[in-house]
Amino acid sequence: MPQATLTGQGRAAAGLALEIDPDDIVAVPLRHPWRWILAVFLLIGFVSLGISLWQNENINHPTITEFIFNPRILSGVLLTIMLTVVAMLVSSVLGVLLAVMRLSNNPVMNTLAWLYVWAFRGTPLLIQIVFWGYLGLLYSQISMGIPFTDFTIFSIDTNTLIPALTAGLLALTLNQAAYSAEIVRSGMLSVDEGQYEAAYSVGMSPVFTLFKVVLPQAMRVIIPPMGNETISMLKNTSLLSVIAVLELYTVATQISSQNLRQVELLLVVSCWYLFLTSVLSIPQYYLERFYGRGKARSLPPTPFERLSAVLRRTPINTHRTDSQDVS
Amino acid sequence: MTGATPGTSNATSRATTATPATGLDVRGVTVEPLLNAVKVRKSYGGTPVLKGISLAVNPGQVTCLLGPSGSGKSTFLRCINHLERIDGGRISVGGELVGYAQRKDRIFEMNPREVARQRRGIGMVFQRFNLFPHMTALENITAAPIGVRRISKQKAKDRGLELLDRVGLASLAQSYPAQLSGGQQQRVAIARALAMDPQLLLFDEPTSALDPELVGDVLDVMRTLAADGMTMVVVTHEIGFARGAADVVVFMDGGVVVESGPPAAVLDDPQSPRTRAFLDSVM
Ligand SMILES: Nc1ncnc2c1ncn2[C@@H]1O[C@H](COP(=O)(O)OP(=O)(O)OP(=O)(O)O)[C@@H](O)[C@H]1O
Ligand SMILES: [Mg+2]
Numbered sequence: 001m002p003q004a005t006l007t008g009q010g011r012a013a014a015g016l017a018l019e020i021d022p023d024d025i026v027a028v029p030l031r032h033p034w035r036w037i038l039a040v041f042l043l044i045g046f047v048s049l050g051i052s053l054w055q056n057e058n059i060n061h062p063t064i065t066e067f068i069f070n071p072r073i074l075s076g077v078l079l080t081i082m083l084t085v086v087a088m089l090v091s092s093v094l095g096v097l098l099a100v101m102r103l104s105n106n107p108v109m110n111t112l113a114w115l116y117v118w119a120f121r122g123t124p125l126l127i128q129i130v131f132w133g134y135l136g137l138l139y140s141q142i143s144m145g146i147p148f149t150d151f152t153i154f155s156i157d158t159n160t161l162i163p164a165l166t167a168g169l170l171a172l173t174l175n176q177a178a179y180s181a182e183i184v185r186s187g188m189l190s191v192d193e194g195q196y197e198a199a200y201s202v203g204m205s206p207v208f209t210l211f212k213v214v215l216p217q218a219m220r221v222i223i224p225p226m227g228n229e230t231i232s233m234l235k236n237t238s239l240l241s242v243i244a245v246l247e248l249y250t251v252a253t254q255i256s257s258q259n260l261r262q263v264e265l266l267l268v269v270s271c272w273y274l275f276l277t278s279v280l281s282i283p284q285y286y287l288e289r290f291y292g293r294g295k296a297r298s299l300p301p302t303p304f305e306r307l308s309a310v311l312r313r314t315p316i317n318t319h320r321t322d323s324q325d326v327s
Numbered sequence: 328m329t330g331a332t333p334g335t336s337n338a339t340s341r342a343t344t345a346t347p348a349t350g351l352d353v354r355g356v357t358v359e360p361l362l363n364a365v366k367v368r369k370s371y372g373g374t375p376v377l378k379g380i381s382l383a384v385n386p387g388q389v390t391c392l393l394g395p396s397g398s399g400k401s402t403f404l405r406c407i408n409h410l411e412r413i414d415g416g417r418i419s420v421g422g423e424l425v426g427y428a429q430r431k432d433r434i435f436e437m438n439p440r441e442v443a444r445q446r447r448g449i450g451m452v453f454q455r456f457n458l459f460p461h462m463t464a465l466e467n468i469t470a471a472p473i474g475v476r477r478i479s480k481q482k483a484k485d486r487g488l489e490l491l492d493r494v495g496l497a498s499l500a501q502s503y504p505a506q507l508s509g510g511q512q513q514r515v516a517i518a519r520a521l522a523m524d525p526q527l528l529l530f531d532e533p534t535s536a537l538d539p540e541l542v543g544d545v546l547d548v549m550r551t552l553a554a555d556g557m558t559m560v561v562v563t564h565e566i567g568f569a570r571g572a573a574d575v576v577v578f579m580d581g582g583v584v585v586e587s588g589p590p591a592a593v594l595d596d597p598q599s600p601r602t603r604a605f606l607d608s609v610m
Contacts, residue, residue, distance in 0.1 A: 206443075
């Protein structure tokens with residue numbers, strides 16, 4: 001605003017601001033010297049670690065740059081992504097189903113869901129992968145018919161029905177479903193009892209209430225741990241190397257067994273895992289924002305809004321209020 | 328007024344509305360009560376909470392339930408739309424048994440879908456509003472008409488806006504519950520109940536979670552509904568509302584109806600010492 005257009009009031013206010021109000025606290029800010037010292041030490045540590053890695057004679061840097069975008073590595077990356085996405089999607093559906101069964105008052109469903117979670121959470125994932133991968137050793141034929149008679153509808157060779165990829169996907173999905181079920185269940189338990197009553201009082205059926213009222217609210221609680229699970233899943237796909245599924249880690253070990261550059265290829269693979277886990281936090285952020293609607297008085301800003309606010313040096317509103325404090 | 332009423336510690340019902348099975352409306356025509364509760368019993372883990380409550384509400388009537396804390400008012404209200412199951416007695420709304428089906432002389436438990444269908448005709452407004460926090464005010468109102476009654480989205484929306492207008496909140500249709508004051512939330516909750524076109528509306532202390540200055544708006548909406556002929560059962564501590572809007576006031580204590588009758592009689596000339604003690608404490 002040009003100086004000349006200042007109103008009388010504006011001038012008075014500007015003048016007042018210059019005087020120090022005796023009630024204002026004028027204090028020397030608390031200093032934090034240890035933060036600075038720690039930060040400097042860490043910085044020195046990281047820089048020297050970086051330099052030592054870079055200058056290490058035993059690491060062949062051209063190998064890293066050669067293989068990071070190698071077509072075989074890229075196909076491994078694609079398969080890893082595919083496995084993660086499919087296993088997470090299917091296991092989430094199964095998890096919701098198991099959680100609902102667990103919370104239902106049908107004792108059969110209840111016990112079944114409990115048994116499932118008990119078995120799949122109680123045994124190592126690695127063993128489950130091997131189990132599905134070598135199911136052919138246990139049952140060479142899978143057939144469907146009437147139990148205790150010779151009548152069969154169809155019969156199929158197990159290794160044809162369940163190739164390594166399917167076995168791996170099956171193992172990851174079934175195992176994840178047990179964990180997801182518990183996460184979904186805790187989310188559903190976090191929804192207020194009054195929500196069920198309100199839904200029932202307007203004539204909603206239990207199933208409709210579940211999908212329209214309970215799950216959308218439970219999502220707010222479910223998504224952060226599910227983001228965690230997705231990242232675990234992404235890394236756990238590497239366990240499928242034991243049944244020779246050609247995902248990222250398997251491909252890398254195959255390459256390194258030929259060129260004997262194990263460390264370089266592990267670095268290549270680690271870079272990819274780090275990149276993929278970082279990318280995964282973006283959809284999680286937007287999902288949290290979506291399911292948080294109505295909960296906060298104003299939605300938290302997106303990363304882009306944050307960035308532009310920093311650039312414009314304006315304060316951003318991250319203040320959250322729960323609806324509970326209204327009454 | 329005479330002192331104690333000997334031998335009537337349980338029920339001092341007035342002759343006028345002694346929980347009739349059938350009543351007389353103003354023209355002297357016999358009408359079936361819309362809500363008929365007969366000797367309703369309910370206990371929680373061996374502790375009896377309702378010990379034989381009988382209440383009949385005629386169409387268009389407003390009945391206020393008063394009583395000290397823990398007397399079973401909320402429990403009784405929740406039994407009317409089968410949020411709680413009753414241990415004994417009968418509750419029927421619109422001539423239909425609530426939660427049970429009677430075939431010949433046997434009683435069958437209803438399945439959840441049938442209960443849900445019954446509840447469409449019985450609206451309820453809660454003390455803590457219980458709006459769906461992930462839906463806007465308008466979505467709160469239209470969710471059940473669209474999802475349960477399968478009304479077209481446009482129709483439900485028009486009706487929802489009309490109802491919001493009726494409770495004085497037309498401009499806040501797109502607000503989320505967390506962005507509304509308590510009084511506004513409660514009025515949205517009333518609109519949500521009305522959207523299902525219920526024949527009976529239940530209110531459980533609709534104003535007791537509200538700041539005093541917000542109570543009036545909600546009570547005004549309820550008075551308008553009463554004047555429009557809505558049949559309502561209202562649990563409340565607002566004696567002024569009961570006096571002005573109720574046709575019948577029922578005083579409950581310890582799981583029984585102690586006294587019931589027109590507001591002037593029960594509120595100004597209570598027969599039971601328990602009623603008198605309660606009224607003295609709230610007025
Ligand atoms: N789910 C429950 N389990 C066990 N006891 C309960 C349950 N709900 C209510 N009660 C008991 O039943 C009695 C009646 O409760 P109710 O909520 O109906 O009282 P109220 O008349 O509505 O009281 P207020 O005016 O405080 O709301 C109380 O003693 C309460 O402790
Ligand atoms: Mg109550």
